[in-house]
Amino acid sequence: MHKNPFKTVGEVLNTDKNFKIFNLKVKEQEVLEKFPELFPKLKNLVKPKRIVNSILFLSVENSVLRSELNINKKSMLKKINKELDNSIITDIKFGK
Numbered sequence: 001m002h003k004n005p006f007k008t009v010g011e012v013l014n015t016d017k018n019f020k021i022f023n024l025k026v027k028e029q030e031v032l033e034k035f036p037e038l039f040p041k042l043k044n045l046v047k048p049k050r051i052v053n054s055i056l057f058l059s060v061e062n063s064v065l066r067s068e069l070n071i072n073k074k075s076m077l078k079k080i081n082k083e084l085d086n087s088i089i090t091d092i093k094f095g096k
Helices: 009-015 017-038 063-071 073-083
Strands: 046-052 055-060 091-095
Touching (some): 009 017, 017 073, 063 091
C-alpha cells in the first residue's frame, strides 16, 4: 500500500518547526481565554492581561487578594497547566 504524500493541516501545524511559535501563541491565548472558567470565583476580581516569556500577568485591584493569590501561585500554576494539558506557564505575576 502506498502512503499518502499529503499531510493534514493538523499534522503540519503540530509537527512543522515553522509553526512552533504559532502553536505557542495559540496555547497562550487559550490560557487567557479559559482563565475565568478555571477560576470562576475570581472571574470578576482578576483579569488575565498577557503572557510574556511563559509568565502569566494578571490584573488584581485588591491588594489583599493579590497577596492571597501570590501565596497560592504554585497551585494555580499546577491547575492551569494540568487543565489545559500543557506546561507553557512557568510563573504568574500579579499587578494592578
